[in-house]
Amino acid sequence: MIVSAFDLVLCLTLVWLAWHVLVSPDLFRAVVLFISFGLLMALAWVRLLAPDVALAEAAIGSGLTGALFLSALRRLTPGRRGERRVDRKEGGDDEGL
Amino acid sequence: MIFSPGHVYGLTGLLLFIVGLAGLILCAQLLRKILAVNIMASGVFLFLVTIAHGNGVLIDPVPHAMVLTGIVVSVSSTAVALALAGRVQDMAHCRDLLKKKARGEG
Amino acid sequence: MIRLLLQGDCWLILPVILPLLGALLSFLLKKQPRLPGVLGALVTFFASAALAWKLVSHGGGRYYLGGWQPPLGISLRADGPAVLMVLMTAVTGLAVSVYAGGYFQSRINKRGEEQRHLAQERSFWPLWLLLWAALNGMFLSADIFNMYVTLELVALSSVGLTALSGKPASQVAAMRYLLVSLLGSLSFLLGVAFLYKVHGSLDLLAIGAALSLAPAVVMAMVLISVGLMLKTALFPFHFWLPPAHANALAPVSAILSGLVINGAWYLFFRFWQGVLPLVGEGAATLLAVLGGVAIVWGAYQAFCQQRLKMLVAYSTVAQIGYLFIIFPLMEMGPEQGAAAVFYFVISHSCAKAAMFLAAGTLFLQVGHDRISDLDGVRQVLPKTTFAFALGGLSLMGLPPTGGFIAKYMYLSQAVSQERWWLVAVIVAGSCLAAVYICRAVAHILSPRLVAVAGPVVVAASMEWSALALALVAMLLGFVGPLVLHLIEVAG
Amino acid sequence: MIWHDWLLVMILLSSLGPGLIIFSLAESSRASRTTLNIFGAVTKMVLVLVMILGIYRGHSFAVHFTILPGLELVLRADPLSALFVTLSSILWLFTTLYAIAYLEDSPNRSHFFGYFSLCVTVTIGIALAGNLLTFLFFFEMLTLSTYPLVVHRGTAEAMAAGKVYLVYTLAGGILLFIGVVWLHAMAGPVDFSRPGLLTPLVAGHGTTLKIIFYLLLAGVGVKAALFPLHGWLPRAMVAPAPVSALLHAVAVVKAGAFGIIRIVLDVYGLDTARTLGLLLPLMLLSSITIMYGSVRALSQDNLKRRLAFSTVSQVSYIALGISIGSPLAIMGGMVHLVHQGLMKITLFFCAGNIAETLGIHDISRMNGVGRRLPVTMAAFTLAAMGMIGLPPMAGFVSKWYLGLGALAQGQGWIVWVLVLSSLLNGAYFLPILYGAWFKEQEGEWPADSGTVGSLESHWMLIVPPVITAVVSLLVGLLANSSLSPLAWVRFIVRTGYGL
């Protein structure tokens, strides 16, 4: 198999998504981006001839983990748009790691 | 050296690992750190599957099994981390409430 | 069945299965988790002891799970160091289990709030037994991916245990601990991936036999080492340890400091044992420098602490340093070096666990652990204070304790190889340990009559288990040949 | 025979066992504690007697216990260890008797007597140590078992003194530890029964051997209170009188001095030590310590402090005798181990009596004490005379042999040191005696606890010092008899070192 443009674009998109999961100012957006990251990951695994892993990733890695994150997000932010609250409160909690 | 898909995906996996690491170190929010760990894990898994792919002739199923195991382990620890993060958050919230109450009484 | 037990191979797997079973049972019997918990601990203890006996009498061996030989299958390996660690875990684990039984009962009796303490205990037993199983699995495993799985089991259960106490500081500490652990595990896993890429095998022995210094292998070793150093809390990575260990429940602190740390270090040692002849002086010296800084820095921090459990936690940071300064010494005398460091590990495990248990007892009795306000507590809890002091002696490396033998072996290695800076580090470490331990012990053993008294609220089993563990640490000062004989059994 | 092997262990156990039981006794069970104490002390004496007879008949006693491959703990009874063991076990009996009366009604007695027994066990262990590792083993344990005794009172002053004590002794212990390990790395396990082990190394590793010697010397020198390392001793005076007696006469200081003897004679051997030029520095150091201790003692008003500085000075006679190196001097040094112990324990018993019965701690308040406590002061006088070295007291015998030995070795200046130090001894002891006997009492005693019947104090406070005083007189008077310490020392020097 030769490297196709599709692979390259897929890889770049993956990295781009990962980066934006970490830097996007809105946490909800970050979680949604993470879910789509997971789905694209599944695609990458299909490309690498690993359908088992792709299935598992789509179901667990993306689906369930995403659901976990969303529910945690709802729990962590009592207000409707509590994004800033979270920012302020957690900034001090954890430095270094 | 010919660039095979193995190299491309492998490097992507390593890059994702690094990006996740950066997020883990540099992000302040707990939720973001947990996301970053998940990205790191995805990077490692991608690297493993790339190894399995080899040159595309004979797929090695052992790394696939490892990744499947890894995914389950990772969702487990993510759940624990999120529950813990929730608790840390609640705690801070409670402390705020208590402080407010104390201030009100004082 | 009997034929099976006699023929012997299954002894290797029993220390892993039995605690797993105990964990499930104690999870199911949620009204009475203590019974299956303690029973599971007891059975595991005997299984581990039997394994050790089997090893000494029949020699080491491998066990192919499912009958599949590596590289396809996973194998367990029983050799001296592995079984010694299993045995150490069994001894410390049994004492901690007995302690925990009394501990939860005493807390319920003292504080009321039965529901809350019962809930804690209900989670404690399954978590602790799972942790025990994972540790045994880690010690016996010969498969590097299996090691990853056991590492994750250990990490998750330790985090769960850390968070169990419910107080705010422990939650933050547990969160941090979890993130560090996950980072360490992932780093380890990436290293495993690199090794698999090069060697096409996950069997540690096969990899060790074919090891070279290819770039991928170098990267693998770096990743694995850093990951495990994070989990062992070696000097620059030690920041997470003191809050996590000091704010946990008493039996949990003992487990974390006495056993979990050793688990990660053990893997580190296994990896480096094979690589050491290849990497040359530099890397080993780097590790030793980090270890030396850990010894001095940890001891200094321990000296500065106002709280007893914090002091003991920082002393763990310092003692971890000793586990790493051995590497340069192992280049010239691998066997002696291994013997010394394993001796150190087991005596530290017993002593440190005894100290944490004793500190927890004092805490429960007095209601705080401010060192300066613990004067005269000896009159209330003589056995506990004695256990603490005895554990302290072992850390200081004074006779007649296991710590003395370990220090002797360290020093004689360093002196005969003429590595004077290591001699200086060891001596400085002992002096500093003496200073911070004496500071604490002078208070708790002080003859001053201070009204910390009041009725004794702690269970007798808490006092006796800590004392027993401390006595084991002392006994280790006399059973050197036995232990060394066990260590030297080949796989 | 089997009992040969177990005798030494039994000697250790005879105080360890009672000690451990006493730890677990309740504070109130006074009778059983006393019984145990005395039972242990008497048993030990009997066992020691059996051992001495055995040695005299040429039996050898040794127990080996391997703690690491190639590394053994060895208990062995040679004539020298018999000397120290005898001294310790006899004085332990008296000190125990004394302590039982002294600490009557004070708190924490179980704790106290537990550590007391432990301390003696460890001292006996030091005496019986058959190799350097065993010596180190017990030597380090000695620190730990004496610390609780030093801080027994629990006052701020006691805690501070305890801290100083720990710092000195633990630091010394670590130096000793390094020295031992280093020596082992060079020469293998160092057994006391094989002198000359290091002789072949002198040519190649002279400097290293010197460094190791100083490490070892510093290690034991702390406990022996050699000059720059003596700082802990006067401060440790805050301990109760029986503890001071134990520290000065039986356990700690003596263990240090005994260590010096072992290191010079049994580890290095006289010839090797002389070849390496190690004796002269030791000689100078002990001479300085002798003078320094005496001079400092002059200016102390606290009785126990003065006695402490006197110990600093007197113990160095032992080191001095060894460092001179001629047979007579070695005999003088060794016999002083016993003589000084007897005299100093008497002095501390008496000081304790004076403090306990009358509440007097300072020498300036002691005028007229002789009339109130005639027996105590008589014992004190005897011991003080011995310390000064008046013939025919015990101290005179030691100094006489030291002087003769020094002359034989051509070190005439040592005689001047001895004379000068005797003058100083007189200068700080005689005023006490004069004041106590001949001056009038000034005002009331600070805290007179009254007479007990016709006795001046509790009989268990009086009998031990009287006996030790009389014995210290007898060992001087009868120095030439075949049962005296001097005869035994002669036996040691002749059989053990072939001098």
Place this chain on the structure above:
Amino acid sequence: MRACESTGHRCGRRLGSLLSLVMLAMLFAALAWGCLTGGAPSSGLGQSVDAALHDSGVESRVTAVLLNYRAYDTLLECFVLFLGVVVVWSLRPYRPQHPDPPIGSILASLVRFLIPLMVLVGGYLLWAGSNQAGGAFQAGAILGGAGVLLLLASSPLLHVLPKVLLPGAICLGPLFFLVVAVGAMVLGGVFLGYRRETAAIVIVVLEAVAAGAIGLSLAALFRGSRPEETSSAQARTDALTQEEGQE
């Protein structure tokens, strides 16, 4: 003054981030170096897996690895999931969780329709696992997803499994796996060593149970705290006041 300090702090922080980014880049370079250089990678275990496939009892290579060659890993992994549930259940929330927002009726009916479908898909994946992509994990994940949907819809179907039995159900998977492994040891002498003739059926049963357990555990992980305890969370805020003082 304070503003000045804070800008200084921010500058320091930015410098720190920059430094760590540079170091991370160097780390990436090193990793890439390790990945790209150094000869041909080994061929892996593909061939040996194929060679032993006949004895494994299944046709799918991944399933063979997961449930036969490396079944020990999978056993431990079941325990990881179980452990996750234990830990999550041990972390009781300090304050009551917000009640779930009422779910729309459209979604509710969708759920009613989706659940059977998901169970069906799960079953199919399980069955397919023996010879192609799919297997216990994937099926378990789908079942877990179904559980999550049920929870979200607070569907009455949830009460099919009484809360009292939930711990037992969660234990069932690991316990069954353990029993099978020990049973193999008792019968055949080797832990997890199935006989060749029974391997196929054992693995199928094992997969089915594992899928169920995985699904249930995943749903429990999503659910969070232990079911019967959510009501007592109210008291936690008060308890916190005391706990801060203690320990």
